[in-house]
Amino acid sequence: DAKTTQPPSMDCAEGRAANLPCNHSTISGNEYVYWYRQIHSQGPQYIIHGLKNNETNEMASLIITEDRKSSTLILPHATLRDTAVYYCIVRVNSWGKLQFGAGTQVVVTP
């Protein structure tokens, strides 16, 4: 099973872009990369996912390297409400099991 490595924490200034890195060097060719976040005392919330192309939606952008061994989640204009734990996940099996790690605690400061 592909595993992910994320920094345990990072700070970001309000209004600036937040770039969250993730390593997944053992990812296989048909495994998707997912990003979820969990705001304190809430359930996890889906952000974005991708296979090999870069993806963008109303919340964020996902940049996947050409060799697919790492990716970066970009929050273009961080707000205080973006303070959360961000999980980078590689889908584990054919029915879409998601294996959550420890994630990155992102704190957005004024």
Added chain:
Amino acid sequence: DAGVIQSPRHEVTEMGQEVTLRCKPISGHNSLFWYRQTMMRGLELLIYFNNNVPIDDSGMPEDRFSAKMPNASFSTLKIQPSEPRDSAVYFCASRPGAAHNEQFFGPGTRLTVL
């Protein structure tokens, strides 16, 4: 759309008592997941249902835990008897269609076993 609904939101019980957690998935979603989250172990998948059928229960910790999905709009997770180490936040999530689609999580049930 109301999202995934879980009840109760908080449950405090005494060791040895039976606990039943409830989940109503989003209408039209054919997959349902139960997760448990603790500080020590993080977020763990307990069981996965597809079209009301349990597909993978390898994450269920022991026989004290059981889960059912009698129809497409309702699922329960039961702990009998409960123990203090079962204290955690239990999340239910549902997913439409294909395996690569996103999972929608409920607000969770915070369980405290005294």
